Amino acid sequence: MKNKIYLDRNEKTYKGNLHLHTTWSDGSLPAAEVVEAFKKKGYHFICLSDHEVYTRTDEFNNAEFITIPGMERGGLNPVADKDPGYHFGVIDDPTEEPVQARFEHLQTFPTPIPWEGDHSPQVLIDEMRSHGNLVIFNHPEWHLTRFDDMVEYDRFFATEIYNHATEWSTVSSYGAAYWDHALQNGKRVFGIAADDSHEHNPNWKIPEYGGGWVQVQANALTHRDIVSNLKQGYFYSSTGPEIYDLRVEDGQLTIECSPCKFIMFKAFPLRGPFVGNCDNGKPLTLASMPIEEDMQYIRVECIDFDGNVAWSNPVFVADLLEGDEH
CATH class of the missing domain: 2.60.40 (Immunoglobulin-like)
Known part of the structure; x- marks a missing residue:
């Protein structure tokens, strides 16, 4: 059996959040204020993952903090009050050449997405991948996602195992059972903890942001290094x-x-x-x-x-x- 190091105590790690919202969709604060809120909490990177709005915000990047381009895409739901919906985190992957053009800053997408049968979520995942993005299966417990969907659908690299906003609001935050179901059926997917924050008020008794994050081991704080090591699983997720x-x-x-x-x-x-x-x-x-x-x-x-x-x-x-x- 081989020896292998997955996380090395001697290597640098970077704290990040891959799921949050601003006034570009249904968040309460503009992007610049959200960035400052996470900087104050010691984060090194975030993805401004607004609903159906792709973001590229290099103006916030410096040697100590970066934003990863991306969005949250979803709303697939055949009958809103009966069947599960689907939301996917979408983050730009600079390590691979896309089949189609990369999305532009503030490029918008239709919502709700038309439902055309059970293959519709896979069509959406494949579309996001073709434009050079990684895909995360967001908050499966909150959506009451069917467990078999974690096996049926493919090409998402991770699933949310903790979502702070859904814990804060509806106590439906933990997705580890969905993760294990996928793993036990042969999927090679990683686990992500995230905020899904919409409000960024530090004065609340239990703030809605800063509750779940990923800690990525990487050689440098760059878009390419962070995403490359996310893809390889060189990170852990945490609420503390x-x-x-x-x-x-x-x-x-x-x-x-x-x-x-x-x-x-x-x-x-x-x-x-x-x-x-x-x-x-x-x-x-x-x-x-x-x-x-x-x-x-x-x-x-x-x-x-x-x-x-x-x-x-x-x-x-x-x-x-x-x-x-x-």
Whole structure:
């Protein structure tokens, strides 16, 4: 079995949010004020993902902060009060040449999108990909997405596993069950935590922004570096805890994190161990588990004493066995 480093404690990471809104759609603040709000919270990058409005805002970029071009596309819903809707995060991918022209700043799109059968979401995903974008399956729990849709539809690179606005408003934020369903059925998708923020008022008792984010390991804070490492899964998602290191050495998966109450290894089809502080009450910062060759994937959740969670991306065991003589 190969050794592999997924997150390296010695490498730089950048904090970002890939889902939020401004007055270009249904947000409360203009883009410049939203940018400043996230800068004050220590973010390094965001995507101004307005509904059906593509954004390219290089004017906000500098050595310490960048915006990733993109939007939120969706509204596919055959019968609004009965069937699931679909929203997709769309982010510009500079690492590949598009089949069709890239979208321009403030290019707008029709909504609602006509429903033409169950293939319609895939048509939309394929269209976004052809214009040089990565696609994220947004807030599946809030939409009551059908679990099989996570398997039927293809070419999205990630799904939202935490959406702060839907937790804040309707307590329907966690999408990890959808993620696991996709993974257990052979999909290679990553997990994203995001805000989906519309209001950006720091004076609220529980602000609607700054509650879920991704932490990307990258060589530099550039559009290309961030997106390239998102595509490869070199990031983790969080609502609080930090993951410092994640690696496989000598058949063991080991994680280092900020002080937590629990560390849970989610493995399939063999269940991973649950590590808690029940014996001595001391915070956990390190845990490991042996990898079995018949496991399909392993991911890790770190839960702190306030119930906040950090999620690693999946370790796909087949990748560790490629070329292995055994």
